[in-house]
Amino acid sequence: MSTPLAQYLTNTLGYIRREDGNGFRNCITISPGPSEGTLRAYFPDPSEFDLYPLPEKFRSVIKSYLKLMKSVYILNDVDASFNDINDMMSSLNRAADTQTNWINPALINASTELISVYQVKQKTKPDEKQGESLDIMEMSGMSNSSSSSLEKLASTVNNSFKLSLNDKNPDIRQSKRSDIYFFLGNLIKIYFKLGKLELAKSVEKALKGTRFELPPLNGPIRTKKYAVTYLYYSALLSLDDSDFISTESKLVKAMDIINLYNEPNLIIKQTEKILMILIPLRLYNSKILPHNDIWIRFPNLKYIYKDTLFKAIHRGDLKSFDIYQKKFQLIFLKRHLYLLIENLKSLCYLQLIKKTSLIVTELNKGNTSHIIPLSAYQVALEFSTRHVLNNGSYALPSSTGVTEGGFSHHLDAVECILANLIYTEKIKGYVSHGNKCIVLSKTNAFPNQQ
Template identity: 25%
Template structure:
């Protein structure tokens, strides 16, 4: 099967450009569109035929696009990245010159998304050949930032013609790059720009879900669990129900955040989205079963590390300690608990701790407000409050 002729393709692009049909051009300049798979669009030197049908500035964009397709067909992603990058640099000048219109935004969304994906392929291709991993993605981010600045500088307030409504799509692409190359500090000014935007509530819901997913993850890494819960919950609740893969991805971060705040996820939800790894962990934390907790951390270590949540999940151990100590308190039925009793409970669950380490764990729990009381070093006892010594974790947020 062959696609339409190159001449027909170029004529459609010319007509669409004259008619300011950004959506149609975006479709026909996408690396994921059907035309990109056919050899008659994969041309090493397309200047001659393109110049017969197209004029500036579109001719330059399409020349770079066809050269990019040729490079991809040869599996040369470094070369493809070079051409896609040149395409965006050329497009940015055009976008800047269009003073009172924003019909080009769909084109920008497409070519910027394609640049990030090509940059990822190029990174893989030169893996091991460089001492600077992430360098191509970082350069790609600079290209995206150039588009972002053009959009942010548009001071018109009318939503239908301002380029500022294109900011969030670019921010989401930049987030994807910064998270991949582990430069989360670069997200901060982008978050400020969106939070102060008059169009904050007008951005498409899909873009808002992506934005809140990444801001929630950043808040989680910053140990701001209340904000992380708020953003990730919004992302999960507003993510389309048919996007099971995305809902699962959000849940991977939302579950440990919820647990740190004292909320227990339902087994039904964990099963539905195939993150049942968390259910045994929920049981271990609730029961204060430190041996099971350690075994699960080891068993699911690669999953937690791959998702970037190992350190967050490991913080749940402090809640397991609290729940174990609560059991000891209930068994002994006294407000003055010998430190030895707590140490024995820890040792019975495979924890190799001495009295000093046991006191240290207890001191942390008291400091964090998870237990109300104090340590009497003289009597080697933990004296807990007579009123609500183990406050609900949800009340601490």
């Protein structure tokens, strides 16, 4: 008479022979249903004779899986569960090496469950230490068993990524590359969590270096989700390198993909994360501000940007800019935005210089009105960085911390600010050090940055 174990193995063999990815996925999931999960957990350990009908590389997958079910349903041991599912995923990677993409559903589901078990483990028993980094471990020949759980997770997902990337099947419809963005998105995200950005860059470099066809970023729903994840973290890499043009391009692509979803409310958090970077980025790159409906839909972004930093930039108010930058610095650091926000300060300087120039030009109408003394900007910088608000009006504080001559900004510092604005083509003109002035272009001294 057939036993439940024998029936399970027969069903599994049938799915493998028929290359039924969804059926096989259900054979190795930790969530087959409460009654089925408990039943599988109490299967006796299969013998080599029991497993013999299965293809050789799949035997270790099933052995690891049944061990995993005991850890989950009987032992209720999260540490053992993580190790067992990680072992099963490693065996599955080896088995999948000779298969077409029919096996992708099982790979994706097992990877998702591996990540979920890791997250549960971290909530209950977080790693005491992260251990050595993956690249250092590999160089020193250390065993992976001494690494943190997150590093084990990274190593396993990286193997799945390489398995997908290196599939030489020229037909993308049958290649494991068809779901590469799932593994790529998760892997880069894990490397960010590890703080190993160089490893994330190496993965992206490997992707760009492949000679095989890759699926479109705006493919099926399962591809879209992870393509957006990949584009987001790839944009963070560009952001850290101060490649603001490339960063904007990647985030715009991510937004284009998100806009293809029929239910935008489902991706509201993902949209806000992207806009958190894209809004100040577009202001810096092109001086473009979002439509008012964006501020209405995302009040948190309105609070961080429109009502604070952007208002300070519009006024040329350096003191307020510094106050708000400090107020939100933890958010900016966490989102890799600090360097970009620091660069935005140049727009605050620009607005202050522009307003000062207009005032001086109005006061000195004539052939030399385009020649502005540096001392005028020195006064403006002094006020903008040190003003206080008294009864609704602005005033300068006491002279604490000022330099010789009564100003906290040397003329050399003023020259430096102007030179940077000229170099970045925000101002047209030149600084005359000997005459202590700036000679602005008579036509379009402050070109539109759009």
